[in-house]
Every structure is written in C-alpha cells, then in structure tokens.
Amino acid sequence: MADFTQTVPIDQVGIEERVARLNKRSIKKESKVQALKLALSMVDLTTLAGMDTPGKVRQLCQKAKEPYAGLPELPQVAAVCVYPNMVNVARKALRGTNINIASVATSFPSGMSTLESKLEETRRVVEDGADEVDMVISRGEFLKGNYEYVYDEIASVKEACGEAHLKVILETGELQTYENVRKASDLAMEAGADFIKTSTGKVKPAATQPVTLVMLEAIRDYFYETGRMVGMKPAGGIRKAKQAIQYLVLVRETLGTDWLTPDYFRFGASSLANDLLMQIVKQKTGVYQSADYFSND
C-alpha cells in the first residue's frame, strides 16, 4: 500500500485554467453528433429518492430501453442506478437487455454505518442482481486522516462485490481540497475500485469539471504505474448536453480515446438524457422540439 500520508500537490489555479482551456474546444457537426450519442450511451440513468416506488423504477427502466421512440437507432444508456430495495424491480424490468443495474450501497449517501452492515448490504444487492455497486467512502474517517480504515473498507467492499463492478464515490463536495480529492482517488484505486465517482448527488457541489480533471489525472498516473484502466464517473449537476461534451473533451485529452466508452466513463445523471436526446433530434431535424416530446421519467 502506498503511503497516503504523503500529499500529491495539486495547483488549484492550474487545474481551473486547464479546464477553461479545454472548454474552448469547439465541437461541431459530425463530431458533435458522435459526442451526443456517445454521452447517451454512458449515462447511468438514476433515480435515488426516498419516495421512489417500483412503478417509478419500472418506468425509468422503460426509458433506458427506449429513450426516444422517434429515433429507434439510438444507443441505450449504460445502466440504471437505483437504491438497494429497487434492484429486484429493475432486474425484472431490464431482463433480456444488456443494460446494467447499478445499485448504491454502503449506507448511501452518508456511509454512516458499521462495516458489517455495509458488507451485508453489498452482498445483498449483488445477490439481487446488481451488476455494479456504487459505494460511498467514510469521509469522516478520511478527513480524520484514518486512511487505512478507508482503504480497508473499500478493499472489503470490493471483495464483497465478487464479480460486480465497484464504483467508489468520494463525495468530493465534502473533501474540501483538490489534494484530498487526489488522495481519495489514489486510495480508492489502490484498494481495487473499478470506477471512481465524484458524488452522491446529495451534497453540493456535486461533480465539477476541475474535480473531474483531478480525478482523471489520478487515473492517468495510476495507469502509467500499473497499466490498469480505472473508470471515471462524474455524478450530479450535469444536466446539459453541452456540459457532457465538455466532460468528454476532458477525458479525450487527458486519458485518450481508450477511455471513451461506457466501460470506462459514465455520467451519473437523471435529466441529462433528455437534453442529449433533444440535441440529437435537433441535429437531425434542424429545429428544437418542445420538451413535451421527451419522456419525463
């Protein structure tokens, strides 16, 4: 295990300048259409509310299968992301498709629970059919400097996941500094994360581009050292197609084209899909359709 008491310095001004520079890329014509479809294929269509019902989840799964009836050749989204007690519902609704089921676990969103119950929850959702587990780290322990605890926790959850993919949510909005984001990313990857993810969506700020860039650079360094490709998932606050394209530019120019696939990059978002659809239709027809033409699931 690497020494996580050491800090990898991150220059805040430099990170933000780099993002501003990347945002100047002008993505037009075919490259825009390609980006929109790619982004759609990377969406983890998400519903994580206390008032979620089986009916709500079933309808969301329906949308995942057929996002827009007017354009049947559109890509499907990558996964549907739900609370643990909805995994069963989603599994039935998505049977026969290759859309993954992602479940949050480990006492999402706070993570304030015992390790035993987190592991139990993880095993349960995997048993119920989750292909991907989105866990949260113990931010309190992390901020306290108890890195070993966080590392061990991630490693045990990873073990409990078995074949399921593990996404580790850092909740960057609570980590305060870019250096902490970097440290938590390194820790998660070392402990076996398949993906690192910015946020639960329950804390503001959720995903931001500078935070995402810090995490992508951590993934890059880890890849240089180990050759293992770790995925990235910004989540929360990404609502517009334009933002999504900006994120893709970040990925392309930091990690290269091998990461431009749902296997290694995801958007955790609920309303993004509709804006992507609206833009795709606009690119095809030349005019914007009313928002009422797109399903509100």
Added chain:
Amino acid sequence: MADDQQTAEPVEEKPFKPSSPSSKLNFDGFWEYNDAPQSTDSIEIKDQYDLFIGGEFVAPEKDRYFDSVNPTTEEPLTSFAEATQQDVDKAVKAARKAFTKSWSTLEAKERGKYIFRLARLIQERAREFAILESMDGGKPIRESRDVDVPLAAAHFFYYAGWADKLDYAFPGKKAEPLGVAGQIIPWNFPLLMLAWKIAPALATGNTVVLKPAETTSLTALKFAELCRDAGLPEGVVNIVTGAGQTGSAIVNHDGVDKIAFTGSTEVGKIIKKSLAGTDKRYTLELGGKGPNIIFEDAPVDQAVEGIINAIFFNQGHVCCAGSRLFVQEGIADKVVQKLRDRMETLIVGDPLDKNTDIGAINSEQQYNKINEYLELGVSEGADMYQASCELPEKGYFCRPTLFTNVGQSNRIVQEEIFGPVLTIQTFRTAQEGIDKANNTPYGLAGGVWTDKGSKIFNVSGKIRNGVVWANTYNQFDPTSPFGGYKESGEGREGGLQGLYPYVKLK
C-alpha cells in the same frame, strides 16, 4: 534523461512508457474534432496599403510596394508600401508638428479621452483584429482572440488612465514628454506590441512614428483607421511600413527623441551602436532563452501544462518563451512522458480554426531557421522527439519538438530558436538549476515550479531574469512591468515603470 550521464543512452530506449507494456495512452482515431473555422466573411482586406502620415493614407514617395504572405496558404495576402528615407522624414515632421501644435499642449484629461476611445474601438472591432492577426501572422485564432486583442485593448485602457495622473506617478516632479518617439515592433505580437509602444507614448504626451514588422503590418494599418475614426489629431500617430532600412531610417533620424525597439538581440545591438553619442533615449526589448525550472515537489500535471504553454504559445515565437526546461532528476522521466503525451493532443493546423493550438510559422525565413536548428540539434547528438500530428500540405508548419540528451554547451540550448522547440536538461540541486538557468547571455523571463512557497522566493530571486513566474507562465497584465536583464534588453514596458522611458522629470 541522459544529460548528466557518462554514457549517452538514446532516449527512445528508455522506459518512458513504464513497467506494463500496455500502459500507453492512445490519442488517435476515435472522435476526431471536426473543423471549426472562424468565418472571414466580414473581413475586408485591400490589395494594397499606403503609409499613414499626418492623419491620412499617403502613397510612398518611390511608389514601391512589397507583398505580405499569408503563412498558412503561402499566397500573398496584400501588399504594403515601402517607406524610404523621404517617407520617414515626412512622418517625423508630421509627428513633430503634431507634438508642438496639438498633442503636448492638449489638456491631459483630453489626451486620456482619446486613448480611452482607441481602447474602446479596439474592443468594438476585436473579432476583426483577431482574424486579421491570424491571417497575416499565422497565430491561432484562439490566441489572437483571447490574448492578443484583449490585452492590446487593456493596455490602452490602462495607460489612458495615467494620462491625467502623471503628477501622482511622479510625486513632487513634473513629467514632460520627450517629443517624437520612433517605435519599431516585431512580428510575433503585432497589435499587442503596437499597444505596448503607442499607449504609454501617447499617455505621456509624445507623438509617434511606428514601424510594424514587414511580414505583419496589417493590424497596424487597421489601427491607423481607428486613429482616424477616433478623431485623433493628425500626425499624433504615424505608421510607416517597410523592412530593416525603414527601421534604420527611423533610428538614425535627427528629429526622433526616443527609440523603442522590440526585436532580435542582433538588431538591438546595431541600434544601440548607432545611438551611441546621440541624445536619443531608448528602450530595447530583445531576445530570450527562458528557463523553466521544475522541482520534484511541484504539482507535476499543472507544471507540464505550464511548460507546454510556455514553449508552444504562439508557435514559440515569444521572446519570453520557456524554451529551456530544467527538471529535477527524480521526476525527469515522468515529466518527459507526460510532456510527450500532452503533445499528442496539440492540434497543429489552420490558424483560423477555433480548435487549433499551434498555427503557422510566421514566414518562410523563420520556418527555414527553425528547421536548421532542428537539424543542428540532431547533428549535435541530441535526441529529438516530435508530436505525431499531421501537418497541412501547404503553409509553414512545424511539429512541436522536444530535445533531450542536451547540455549547456549545445547551440540549441544557447541560442534563441524562436519556434516550437524545447530543450530538456536535468539538475540535482537547486543551485545547479539556478546556475544553469543563468548561464546564458539572455535574461528576459523564466519560471519556477514547486509547491513550496519558500523555495519560490529563494529560487526566483536568484534567477537573473526581468520576469520570473511561479507555478504559471506567460501571464501578462498592463499593470506589470516587463523587460530584460543582460542581452534581453534595457528599460521596462508596462506598469508605472513603462511611463519612465517617455518622460523628462523636472
């Protein structure tokens, strides 16, 4: 990094792509960006441009014109008048007349108003200026749009503010203008260098005869149109176009009180010689070979980005470019690997494409010079690495280039290349880095990269450069003085210090 090693090992064989053979980033093929060309529909370029003397455009006495080539197409873009001795004479007389009759006697706040007006007019026509700058000089539209033109306007705004506050700039003294300023500017930042020269001169009550570089005179002549539109009293700003001889005529003209020159050290030395024994004041802003020193404790990814911008900004045609990189040994392999990957994402091509990072080399002459240095570097035994990008078939384009396995004694380390070419050396101790950074006749600008504040102050204070940036590079602001040590020049431009060269204090 083989710089300090006894046996020079070819860089290609060193494991910059470490341990796992698969850990190579892939940047090609998938999701290429489409062209995003800046429209030029609204741009008007005349076939031929005259001189701007005494508030009007006049044909040159000898009626000679020369072509200006668009370096992207290698086709002539327009032609400029060649100003001879007589034309310069006319311009200096017009400037003298304007100085005595109107400008020096004008109330200071009125002078300020004119300069504010020029600043606003540049802003109003910002996009037009940016496009012209990119067409005439080859720099990417992203830079001319986001750096050159906004900074030029900012410079006029800043010095406009000083015009009626000179008593506060020089407390207890009376600042008087010198008279006629002869100004000669280079081709790398045509409009911005014009602003650096004209704004402080006008603010202090001087009048101007300015010669833009022969390959990039277009925006200066468009600026002349602004002077006319702004109702600037005739003769306050005069623009004469031409090559070295025109410049020499300005430098040696008896009616000129001050020379401000930005350009090569070679020409700077000639100017200084010819000014010896005259009472002309002068400022010279000359070449550079900027050191960028990166320590082990630096934020490496941001440092790499800074190094990239330091050397590849404006195709490396920057006098303060960070063209020599000094990396502390422990992170040398990592930095080189990251630089190489970053270089793969640089887009080289049409300057008018909004996604272009590196545009065209300004002229055929400069293109040949850079290529000679590339050959020289290889023949000196250095290891050359170039980005694998495709270059347009036409036009003067150069791949971003790194040289490793070089030493202080190599010419590519000693001489200013003025192109997208970076040399990389290692160092062990801070003192070694500082010594090597200072071991050059130049002293314009440099950078220090470390997360440690005390080290920034310690090292930057020992680097003999006019400007030292810490954890950043190529930051410009009109309030900040800029200028060189040693053979990089004399005098400062920008800021309060930029007023000194244009005033007599009583």
